Amino acid sequence: MARIVCVANQKGGVGKTTTAVNLSVGFAKAGRQTLLVDLDPQCNATTAVGKQPEERHPLVSRDPLRESLRKTNTKGLSLLPGSRSFQDVDTLEQREAETIRSHLSGGVNAYDFVLIDCPPSLGRLTEAALTASTEVLIPIQCEYFAMEGLTQMIQVIRRVMQEDSNCLEFGGILLTMYDHNLELTREVDAEVRDFFGQIVFDTVIPRDVTVSEAPSHGLSAIDYAPRSKGTRAYIELCMEVLERE
Amino acid sequence: MARIVCVANQKGGVGKTTTAVNLSVGFAKAGRQTLLVDLDPQCNATTAVGKQPEERHPLVSRDPLRESLRKTNTKGLSLLPGSRSFQDVDTLEQREAETIRSHLSGGVNAYDFVLIDCPPSLGRLTEAALTASTEVLIPIQCEYFAMEGLTQMIQVIRRVMQEDSNCLEFGGILLTMYDHNLELTREVDAEVRDFFGQIVFDTVIPRDVTVSEAPSHGLSAIDYAPRSKGTRAYIELCMEVLERE
Ligand SMILES: Nc1ncnc2c1ncn2[C@@H]1O[C@H](COP(=O)(O)OP(=O)(O)OP(=O)(O)O)[C@@H](O)[C@H]1O
Ligand SMILES: Nc1ncnc2c1ncn2[C@@H]1O[C@H](COP(=O)(O)OP(=O)(O)OP(=O)(O)O)[C@@H](O)[C@H]1O
Ligand SMILES: [Mg+2]
Numbered sequence: 257m258a259r260i261v262c263v264a265n266q267k268g269g270v271g272k273t274t275t276a277v278n279l280s281v282g283f284a285k286a287g288r289q290t291l292l293v294d295l296d297p298q299c300n301a302t303t304a305v306g307k308q309p310e311e312r313h314p315l316v317s318r319d320p321l322r323e324s325l326r327k328t329n330t331k332g333l334s335l336l337p338g339s340r341s342f343q344d345v346d347t348l349e350q351r352e353a354e355t356i357r358s359h360l361s362g363g364v365n366a367y368d369f370v371l372i373d374c375p376p377s378l379g380r381l382t383e384a385a386l387t388a389s390t391e392v393l394i395p396i397q398c399e400y401f402a403m404e405g406l407t408q409m410i411q412v413i414r415r416v417m418q419e420d421s422n423c424l425e426f427g428g429i430l431l432t433m434y435d436h437n438l439e440l441t442r443e444v445d446a447e448v449r450d451f452f453g454q455i456v457f458d459t460v461i462p463r464d465v466t467v468s469e470a471p472s473h474g475l476s477a478i479d480y481a482p483r484s485k486g487t488r489a490y491i492e493l494c495m496e497v498l499e500r501e
Numbered sequence: 502m503a504r505i506v507c508v509a510n511q512k513g514g515v516g517k518t519t520t521a522v523n524l525s526v527g528f529a530k531a532g533r534q535t536l537l538v539d540l541d542p543q544c545n546a547t548t549a550v551g552k553q554p555e556e557r558h559p560l561v562s563r564d565p566l567r568e569s570l571r572k573t574n575t576k577g578l579s580l581l582p583g584s585r586s587f588q589d590v591d592t593l594e595q596r597e598a599e600t601i602r603s604h605l606s607g608g609v610n611a612y613d614f615v616l617i618d619c620p621p622s623l624g625r626l627t628e629a630a631l632t633a634s635t636e637v638l639i640p641i642q643c644e645y646f647a648m649e650g651l652t653q654m655i656q657v658i659r660r661v662m663q664e665d666s667n668c669l670e671f672g673g674i675l676l677t678m679y680d681h682n683l684e685l686t687r688e689v690d691a692e693v694r695d696f697f698g699q700i701v702f703d704t705v706i707p708r709d710v711t712v713s714e715a716p717s718h719g720l721s722a723i724d725y726a727p728r729s730k731g732t733r734a735y736i737e738l739c740m741e742v743l744e745r746e
């Protein structure tokens with residue numbers, strides 16, 4: 257049974273794409289058959305692994321999912337690319353979450369791990385991704401606004417969890433762009449751990465410029481700067497997620 | 502005639518809210534009657550000026566806009582607060598941009614400046630804000646992904662500009678979280694100025710931790726840390742926007 261991890265947070269720029277990409281590369285390198293799904297109309301996950309977005313969104317065309325999957329430069333990692341087509345994005349936003357879910361679930365059972373990168377919103381696309389997932393991972397930037405939208409996010413997650421047909425659980429909360437020297441970082445860390453307890457991963461991802469340089473080379477941080485602080489943290493996170501089986 | 506500035510970019514976490522808040526406080530302190538409109542369901546602009554979001558979204562209730570406006574702690578600055586109500590956000594997302602626009606335009610003529618803070622998406626709310634505005638200001642983070650979604654953003658802006666009934670122009674592109682020491686920052690700066698030329702503001706906003714601390718005190722950076730690098734840059738930006746009359 258595939259572990260389908262939805263990487264979501266309506267707050268923008270918190271490290272959703274960076275986490276989805278580096279976790280999926282990490283799992284593939286650890287020998288797990290992995291699929292990265294790009295549900296964001298910006299298609300950042302697609303270009304971060306060196307691929308081009310599709311003209312038409314794979315979830316809109318009625319073809320079976322298998323036909324839209326692409327191999328990446330990482331052995332064991334496939335990609336379901338995103339699309340920037342306004343029409344298709346609008347169509348998906350109007351479609352019922354259930355239709356998207358059944359299309360998504362149709363192609364993923366051949367994998368050990370599926371990572372879904374979501375757009376920064378709580379619209380239909382994110383809701384569909386949550387209903388199709390077995391766990392949700394919420395990246396949080398160590399900033400003041402980070403805590404603000406979280407209650408809405410948790411409400412949506414709880415609603416999806418309560419529907420019998422879904423099997424969504426809390427995968428974990430990840431602190432990103434962590435800077436030990438900043439008081440704001442330490443304050444947010446303490447507040448998040450107070451509030452969420454065990455769900456928060458022990459691993460934090462430090463702010464590391466090589467992480468933000470990697471996508472301009474179409475590489476994950478793991479491939480671009482294997483010995484950097486950011487890469488070591490993502491590898492540690494992979495181990496922690498694997499332990500939480 | 503009010504200058505209505507739409508602060509928009511579908512990329513998340515690029516400094517839309519921080520720019521809308523600090524520009525609106527800056528204009529108010531320069532003696533301009535200013536209105537800050539919070540169109541983002543996260544309501545970050547509302548809390549950043551020390552207010553609470555409304556139960557119902559002011560643009561959904563049929564009351565005239567004037568009744569939802571609130572005074573802030575800054576003389577000359579009023580706020581149209583946001584709302585986190587899922588139902589109302591969904592209603593707005595389904596509503597025609599035209600309806601939202603006529604409701605918005607109804608209450609703003611008493612002001613010299615109106616700043617609209619948009620969510621990180623190109624959905625109906627952002628489209629409605631663009632149709633109601635006289636100019637669009639696009640904050641860009643000096644990161645690789647920053648250039649990616651920009652073409653889509655420009656397509657939507659061009660489409661809105663071409664409709665006769667609108668009066669939207671390019672207000673400018675603002676480089677945010679600028680770090681002179683990073684090569685990535687210098688690369689994005691050069692690429693953006695090559696591509697967009699004069700539209701890019703001379704003023705850049707440096708990365709400055711006091712800017713991200715300010716909202717936790719319900720204050721703008723200008724009020725929280727008046728002598729900081731970030732504040733000086735936002736005041737310079739105010740002057741530059743005023744000159745572009
Ligand atoms: N640990 C890190 N250190 C430094 N920069 C980082 C780190 N993680 C992410 N970034 C950079 O921060 C920016 C935001 O990250 P990213 O795009 O992954 O966030 P996101 O949540 O997917 O954004 P969106 O809401 O737009 O989808 C990117 O430019 C990315 O390269
Ligand atoms: N110049 C700056 N220096 C340091 N931190 C900044 C700066 N500008 C913004 N920030 C911080 O970066 C984060 C993102 O900024 P902000 O929330 O304004 O972006 P946004 O585009 O409105 O995000 P969203 O897409 O979620 O609406 C916030 O935590 C903010 O405090
Ligand atoms: Mg993303």
Ligand SMILES: [Mg+2]
Pocket residue numbers: 517518519541545618619620
């Ligand atoms: Mg914002």
